[in-house]
Amino acid sequence: MAAVAVSLSACASSDRDNATTPSGPAATSAANPTGEAPAGTEDTAGGATSSAATSSAATSAAAGGEPANADGTFIFGAAAAPSMFDPLYATDGETFRVTRQISEGLVQFAPGTTDLEGALAESWEPSADGLTWTFKIRQGVKFHDGEALDADAVCYNFDRMYSQVDAGANQAQYWSDTMGGFKGQKNEDGTDKASLYKSCTVSDPATAVLEVARATSKFPSILALPSFSIQSPKALEEYDANNVVAEGDSYKYPSYALEHPTGTGAFTFTKYDTANGTVELTRNDDYWGEKAKVKTLIFRIIPDETARKQELQAGTIDGYDLPNPGDWASLTEGGSNVVVRPAFNVMYLGLNPKNNPALLDLKVRQAIAYALNREQFVGSQLPEGAQVALEYYPETVEGWTDTVEQYNYDPEKAKALLAEAGQSAMTLQFWWPTEVSRPYMPDPKSVFQAFKADLEAVGITVVETSKPWNGGYLDGVDAQDADAFLLGWTGDYPAADNFIGTFFSDPTGRFGIQYYDYASALVDELAAADSEPDADARAALYVSLNEKLLSEYLPAVPISHSPPALVVASNVEGLVASPLTDEKFNTVYKTE
Numbered sequence: 001m002a003a004v005a006v007s008l009s010a011c012a013s014s015d016r017d018n019a020t021t022p023s024g025p026a027a028t029s030a031a032n033p034t035g036e037a038p039a040g041t042e043d044t045a046g047g048a049t050s051s052a053a054t055s056s057a058a059t060s061a062a063a064g065g066e067p068a069n070a071d072g073t074f075i076f077g078a079a080a081a082p083s084m085f086d087p088l089y090a091t092d093g094e095t096f097r098v099t100r101q102i103s104e105g106l107v108q109f110a111p112g113t114t115d116l117e118g119a120l121a122e123s124w125e126p127s128a129d130g131l132t133w134t135f136k137i138r139q140g141v142k143f144h145d146g147e148a149l150d151a152d153a154v155c156y157n158f159d160r161m162y163s164q165v166d167a168g169a170n171q172a173q174y175w176s177d178t179m180g181g182f183k184g185q186k187n188e189d190g191t192d193k194a195s196l197y198k199s200c201t202v203s204d205p206a207t208a209v210l211e212v213a214r215a216t217s218k219f220p221s222i223l224a225l226p227s228f229s230i231q232s233p234k235a236l237e238e239y240d241a242n243n244v245v246a247e248g249d250s251y252k253y254p255s256y257a258l259e260h261p262t263g264t265g266a267f268t269f270t271k272y273d274t275a276n277g278t279v280e281l282t283r284n285d286d287y288w289g290e291k292a293k294v295k296t297l298i299f300r301i302i303p304d305e306t307a308r309k310q311e312l313q314a315g316t317i318d319g320y321d322l323p324n325p326g327d328w329a330s331l332t333e334g335g336s337n338v339v340v341r342p343a344f345n346v347m348y349l350g351l352n353p354k355n356n357p358a359l360l361d362l363k364v365r366q367a368i369a370y371a372l373n374r375e376q377f378v379g380s381q382l383p384e385g386a387q388v389a390l391e392y393y394p395e396t397v398e399g400w401t402d403t404v405e406q407y408n409y410d411p412e413k414a415k416a417l418l419a420e421a422g423q424s425a426m427t428l429q430f431w432w433p434t435e436v437s438r439p440y441m442p443d444p445k446s447v448f449q450a451f452k453a454d455l456e457a458v459g460i461t462v463v464e465t466s467k468p469w470n471g472g473y474l475d476g477v478d479a480q481d482a483d484a485f486l487l488g489w490t491g492d493y494p495a496a497d498n499f500i501g502t503f504f505s506d507p508t509g510r511f512g513i514q515y516y517d518y519a520s521a522l523v524d525e526l527a528a529a530d531s532e533p534d535a536d537a538r539a540a541l542y543v544s545l546n547e548k549l550l551s552e553y554l555p556a557v558p559i560s561h562s563p564p565a566l567v568v569a570s571n572v573e574g575l576v577a578s579p580l581t582d583e584k585f586n587t588v589y590k591t592e
Helices: 093-102 151-162 166-171 173-178 233-238 255-259 305-314 325-333 362-371 374-381 411-420 444-457 469-478 496-504 519-530 535-553
Strands: 073-078 107-109 116-118 121-126 132-137 197-204 207-212 245-247 250-252 267-273 278-283 296-301 319-321 337-340 345-351 427-434 461-468 484-490 556-561 565-568
Touching: 073 093, 073 305, 093 267, 093 278, 093 296, 116 121, 132 151, 151 197, 151 207, 151 233, 166 173, 166 245, 166 250, 233 255, 255 267, 305 319, 305 325, 325 337, 325 565, 345 362, 362 411, 362 444, 362 556, 374 444, 374 556, 427 444, 427 469, 444 461, 444 484, 461 469, 484 496, 496 519, 496 535, 519 535
Parallel strands: 073 296, 073 319, 427 461, 427 484
Antiparallel strands: 107 116, 121 132, 132 207, 197 207, 245 250, 267 278, 278 296, 319 565, 337 565, 345 484, 345 556
16 A cells, blocks of 8 residues: 655634634535536536636646656645544544545535535435435445445445434534534424434435435535545444543544544545654555555644745645745745635624614615725735625625625715714724634734724724634624624535525524514525525525625625635645635645
8 A cells, every 4th residue: 555644734624713723715516416517507406506617726737747756755734733533523624634535425526616526426316305315326436444335334424423422413513513403412492403414215235315304505515525424334333433522621532533534535544643743644546536646645733834834945845725825926936836726705894783773774884885995905915816705605606696786995975874874973893803814814903904994084983802813702703792893704515505594594693683673584585595496596596685685684794705825846736726625635746
C-alpha cells in the first residue's frame, strides 16, 4: 500500500457562526433527481443545481498530468488538530478535511462546483411527492477492510446515525441540524422529537430506499455532507464506534474514531502522530475511482498562519488553506499558486428591534441600507472577485433573483427616509467581533469602522460594542442585545433554506423577527418554499420570498460575497478548489 501525508488548515464544512477558528467557506448546489446533474439544471425535489464551472483561478493546474514521483508525498499545512476521525461526530473543518479523503457518501459535489453527482450511489430517483428516494448502489466497491459495499451496509449506516443516544446524539450535530430528532428522542413535554428521517430499506443488494417525513429542498444534497459518509459496518462494530462518553465539558471517543476509521475513499488512515502534529494517510490502491497520484498524504498541524506561509516558502509544506488576502499578491510573486474558490458565502449587517423600536419602521431599516457604501467597502477591503450582495445568498442558489429591491449607496435618500420616520437623530447600538477572521469578513474592525462612518454621515449616532467572538459576541447577539451586528454564513449545501431558513425561520433568533408584524407570514413562507417538491414551483416561491425579504421585511442588510483561497507551491498540480471546502486530494501531485 502507498502512504499519503497531509497537514490540516481548514475549518468546518460550514463556516458556522460559532466556529472557533477562522474558517474556510462552503458552497453547494441542488441535486438532479436522476442522479445526473448537468450544470444549470434543476431537480424535481432536491434543489437547483449550480451552473458554476471550475476556472483556471480555481485549480492549481490543468488535470491529466503525471507526477514526477508516483510514490511521492504531499504535505498540507493545517490550522488546527482534528477532533477525531469519525465524520458522524465531527463539526470542524480540520476533521472533515481528513475524513473526506477516507470516506464517502451516497452522493458528492462535483469537483469545483456545487453540482450534485453520484458517489457510492450511481444514481437516484425520488418519488413525485419527494418522500421516497431510491438509490442504486455502486457495485464492486470495497471498504478499506476488504468488506463489500452493498445496500445492507448503507442502511446499517443510516440506522446507526438515527439510533444515536446520549453523548453520541449530542455530538452528531450535523444529523440533528439537518435531520432533526433521533430514534426515540423526546421533547421536554414528552412528545416525540420530529425527524426528517423515517427509514432505510434494502430492496436488493444494489438498491437502498430512503424515506423522509416531509419533502424538503435540502434532500438529497445533505447526503453529500461528510457527516453522512458510509463506513464499514464490520469496523464500526469491531471498534465500538458508538461508544462516545461525555467527560465534563469534553468527550471521550472510541478506538474507531481515533485509530480505525474505515471508509471507501481514495486514502486509508495510517496514523495520527500527536507528538509531531501530523496525520498520515496512505493511497488506497483498490479505490473504485481515480487512484491517488501521491503515495502519502500528510496533514501537518501549524496553528499560526504566518508560520504556515513561512513553511510553504521554505518548502517544508506543499500548501495550506485560507492565506490572508493581503498576502495573495506576494505569495504569487514568490512563485506560489493562489487557488481561489468560488464564493459561497454572505456577510450581512443584522438588525434587531428588541431594544430599539425605531427599527420596527421599515423606512429606518431601508435608510440604514441606503447609508452603507457597500461598493466602496467591497472594492477596498475584500479580495478580487468579491461582489456586493443583492440578497442573502449567492446567485448559484435556487430562487436568487435580480428583481429584488436594490439599495445602492444613496446617503441623501437615507437622510430623507430617516426624516420621514421621525428618526433623524436616532441612536444605534452597533456590535462587532474581535479575535476572529472570516473569509467573508477578514478584518471585522475595519468593516465596523467603514460602516460606522457611513451611518454617522446620515445623522445616526453609533454606540460601539466590541466583544471576542467566543467571549461574549455570539452569545450577546443571540441574546438580542445588539441593535445592529456584523455576521455572515458560508453554505453547507445548495439550498436556499440553508441560508434564509437558517437565518429567519426561528422568530426568537438573533434578528428579533418576533417583534415584527410580518413574523408569522415569513415563517410560513419559508416552510412552504422548503417543502415544495416541484423544483420550478419551489424556485418561484423563493423568488417571491426574496423579493419580499428585501422590499417589505428587510431584517438585515446583505453586504457582500467574498471568495476565499488556498495556496500551493509552484510544483503542485491537480488541486481543484471547491466552493464548499470539499477538496479531494487524490488528483493532487508534484511535478518535481
